[in-house]
Amino acid sequence: MSSDNSVGAIHRPSLRRKAARFFGQFGVFFRGFLEEPKMVGSIIPSSRFTIAKMLAPVKWDECKVFVEYGPGVGTFCQPVLDRLPRDGMLIVIDTNPLYIDYLKKHFRDSRFHAVHGSAANVEDIVKAHGADHADYVLSGLPFSTLPDGVGPAIAEATYRIIRPGGAFLVYQFSAKARDYMARHFERIESGFEPLNVLPCQLFWGWKEPKG
Numbered sequence: 001m002s003s004d005n006s007v008g009a010i011h012r013p014s015l016r017r018k019a020a021r022f023f024g025q026f027g028v029f030f031r032g033f034l035e036e037p038k039m040v041g042s043i044i045p046s047s048r049f050t051i052a053k054m055l056a057p058v059k060w061d062e063c064k065v066f067v068e069y070g071p072g073v074g075t076f077c078q079p080v081l082d083r084l085p086r087d088g089m090l091i092v093i094d095t096n097p098l099y100i101d102y103l104k105k106h107f108r109d110s111r112f113h114a115v116h117g118s119a120a121n122v123e124d125i126v127k128a129h130g131a132d133h134a135d136y137v138l139s140g141l142p143f144s145t146l147p148d149g150v151g152p153a154i155a156e157a158t159y160r161i162i163r164p165g166g167a168f169l170v171y172q173f174s175a176k177a178r179d180y181m182a183r184h185f186e187r188i189e190s191g192f193e194p195l196n197v198l199p200c201q202l203f204w205g206w207k208e209p210k211g
Contacts, residue, residue: 045075046140046171049195050202054171055079057189057204058136062165065131068092069119069139069154074103076138081109091129093119120153123161133163144176151180159184159207168205173198181205 046054055076058066060083071077071092080090091113094100103114115125119141126134137158143151155177158168168185170177171193178201181188185205193200 045072046200047193047196050171050193050200051076051079053191053193054138054169054202055083057167058083058169060084063135064088065126065134066090067122067126067134067137067161069122069137070094070141071103071114072099072140074107076140077103077107077112080138081107081111084111086111089113089129089131091115091125091134093117093122093125118150120150120157122154122157126161133166134161135163135166136169137162137167138169139177140171141177142174143170143172143180144174151176152183155180155184159205162207164207164209166207168203168207170203170205171200172203173200175201178203 063084064087066080066084066088068076068080068090069092071094074092077090077092084090089111090109092103093115094103095116095118097116100114100116103112107114113129117125119139122134122137126132139154139158141154143154146154155168162168168181170181178188178190181203186208187206189204189206191202191204193202
């Protein structure tokens with residue numbers, strides 16, 4: 001009987017820590033939404049189904065620089081780091097310092113770089129980290145609510161920084177992002193994930209190799 005009690009004592013703190021981490025993460029995410037609602041796509045982080053489907057087309061053995069816009073509390077960060085080569089680099093960009101501070105404290109991986117800034121400046125940010133291109137760029141930014149001119153500027157800068165053969169991965173609740181992507185990306189594939197709050201549309205814009 002004392003053995004059962006000791007086992008319970010071991011597991012209870014672990015469960016409490018996990019619960020505290022979850023609600024702490026959700027609290028930070030929700031606070032960020034309240035501060036900048038036009039820059040956050042949802043008050044609920046993406047589901048594991050959305051993450052898996054969104055990252056499925058990535059050729060990880062050819063990926064050295066992965067960029068994410070609007071990482072929030074890092075829902076995609078660990079899944080990307082788990083797949084990224086040891087010599088790869090994940091750069092996340094967010095305009096909210098609350099999220100950036102949170103991410104810097106929770107991701108100690110040397111491949112991880114959190115930047116407080118605008119996705120429209122992705123070219124300068126990537127080059128500042130010693131790279132001349134990105135292989136893939138992921139975005140959950142709500143293009144339909146971004147300030148005027150910001151969405152098109154982000155799409156254009158993203159196309160320029162992505163290498164031929166790479167892709168712009170976008171998940172949205174509306175199709176607005178596709179309109180901006182279509183001005184630059186030669187091939188756009190579409191998908192849908194119902195097991196998400198809210199159900200979301202998925203887009204993969206491919207930059208075709210020259211010739």
